[in-house]
Amino acid sequence: NAGVTQTPKFRILKIGQSMTLQCTQDMNHNYMYWYRQDPGMGLKLIYYSVGAGITDKGEVPNGYNVSRSTTEDFPLRLELAAPSQTSVYFCASSYGLANDNEQFFGPGTRLTVL
Amino acid sequence: RKEVEQDPGPFNVPEGATVAFNCTYSNSASQSFFWYRQDCRKEPKLLMSVYSSGNEDGRFTAQLNRASQYISLLIRDSKLSDSATYLCVVMGNTDKLIFGTGTRLQVFP
Numbered sequence: 212n213a214g215v216t217q218t219p220k221f222r223i224l225k226i227g228q229s230m231t232l233q234c235t236q237d238m239n240h241n242y243m244y245w246y247r248q249d250p251g252m253g254l255k256l257i258y259y260s261v262g263a264g265i266t267d268k269g270e271v272p273n274g275y276n277v278s279r280s281t282t283e284d285f286p287l288r289l290e291l292a293a294p295s296q297t298s299v300y301f302c303a304s305s306y307g308l309a310n311d312n313e314q315f316f317g318p319g320t321r322l323t324v325l
Numbered sequence: 326r327k328e329v330e331q332d333p334g335p336f337n338v339p340e341g342a343t344v345a346f347n348c349t350y351s352n353s354a355s356q357s358f359f360w361y362r363q364d365c366r367k368e369p370k371l372l373m374s375v376y377s378s379g380n381e382d383g384r385f386t387a388q389l390n391r392a393s394q395y396i397s398l399l400i401r402d403s404k405l406s407d408s409a410t411y412l413c414v415v416m417g418n419t420d421k422l423i424f425g426t427g428t429r430l431q432v433f434p
Contacts, residue, residue: 246424253329253412253424254369269421301368308420311357316368 213237215317217302223323224292232287232320234302242305243285244269244314245277247298254301260285292324326351329425331413337431342403346428348396348413357416358389360398362409363427369412372398403432 218233236243241262246254246269256269260279274296276288285304289296300320305312331348338344350358358375373380375387375396386399396413413425 251333251426253426254422255424256421259421313371314422316370318368 215302215304215315217300217317217320219320220318221321223325224289225325226292226294228292229288229290230292230322232289232300232302232322234285234287234317235283236285236302236304236315236317237283238304238306238315239282240304240306240315241282242307242312243279244303244305245275245285245287246301246303247271247296248301248319249298257287257300289322294324296322297324298322327425328352328417328423329413329415331425331428333426333428335429335431337433338403339433340403340405342432343399343401344403344430345397345399346411346413346430348398348425348428350394350396350413350415350423352415352417352423353391353394354418355394355415356418358387358396359414359416359422360385360387360396361412361414361424363412364409369424372411400430403430405432405434408432 215236244259245257255271258277260266302317303314305314360372361369362372363369379388384401388397410427410429412427
C-alpha cells in the first residue's frame with residue numbers, strides 16, 4: 212500500500228494563477244481531508260469528504276474548491292492564487308469518524324505564491 | 326482563547342531524561358484526544374490516543390484531566406530519535422480534529 216500520496220511536492224505560483232493539488236489514497240478510506248499548515252501554526256481544516264460525491268467546508272475554505280468523484284481521489288483546487296495561500300498542504304484519510312479512526316497523512320505539498 | 330494550546334518549546338533535554346508536555350483545550354464537550362508526532366518537514370503521524378483512565382505505550386504515557394481540560398504526554402528515557410514536534414489534537418462535538426501548534430522536543434547526546 213502506498214497510503215496517501217500527494218502531487219506535486221513543491222510548487223511556486225504567481226498571484227492569480229490556478230492549480231490543482233492532487234491527493235490519492237489506496238486504503239479504501241471513506242473520509243478524506245485537506246489541511247493547511249502555516250509556520251508556527253496548527254493544521255487548519257480546509258475541506259473534507261465523508262464519501263464519494265459528498266464534500267463539506269472546514270474552518271478555512273475560502274479560495275479553495277474540492278471534488279470527490281471517486282473513493283480514492285480528493286483534489287484541491289486553487290482558482291486565483293494569493294500570497295496568503297502560501298503554506299504546506301496536507302491531505303489525509305481515515306476509515307471512519309475521527310474519534311475512532313486514525314487519520315493518515317500524505318507527505319504534503321509546499322506551495323509558495325509570489 | 327485558542328481551542329487547543331500548547332507550549333511551543335523547544336524543550337532541549339539530554340538522552341535518558343524524562344520530559345512532559347501539557348496541552349489545554351477550551352471546549353468542554355470535546356470527545357476524543359490524541360498526540361501526533363511530526364518530524365521536521367514531514368507529515369503528522371499518530372503517536373497515541375488519550376483515554377480518560379490514562380494509557381501507556383512503551384516509554385510514552387498520556388493522561389487526560391477532563392475537569393481541568395488538559396492533556397499530558399510523558400516521555401521516559403528520551404532517545405535522540407524522539408526529537409520531533411508533538412501535536413496535541415482534540416476532537417470536539419463536530420467530529421473534526423483541532424490541532425495545537427505543537428511542542429518541539431530536541432534530545433541531545
